Amino acid sequence: MTVDDPTPIGDSGEGSRPWEEYVRLARERIERAVEAEGGAAQVSGPVAFHMSDWLHDLHDLLGVLDPDRQPTDAEVREVLMAFLLHVPEHVAAAAKLYLSVGIRDTFGLSVCESDDGG
Structure with missing residues (x-):
């Protein structure tokens, strides 16, 4: 259940941006x-890319969790997996590029570990 051209969260009225x-x-805002x-451009550009490339995934997830919608369990699972x-x-x-911090196994x-156990 993905949205082809979703409206940004909190912006559903006239003049909303594509x-x-x-x-x-x-x-661009993250980069600035x-x-x-x-931060140098060789860091700001990649950080901005990595923090914005998945916004559509967030939008889709929030969409299937919206209490006013009634997605099927299959639709929720599809969006969650994506x-x-x-x-x-x-x-x-x-995080690695901007903060020089790697992922920890907090939980x-x-x-x-990789999927192959390495």
Whole structure:
């Protein structure tokens, strides 16, 4: 249950931005903020990409969790799986690039191991 051209969360009225423009503006805003702190373009661009590329996944997840909608369990699972397969890697990459922080196994679930056990 993905939305082809979702309206940004909290913006459903006249003059709302097309989704692609919303994502572009979000990416540019993150990039400017990182650069304003003294971050180089070779870091700010990738950080902005990694923090904006999955916004559509967030929108879709919030959409199926909206109490006013009634998605099927299959639709919720589909969106949840897409979110979990796409978002964490981007967030991990952004954290490494921007904060020089790697992923820790905070919950003791061996999340830092690859699927093949390595």
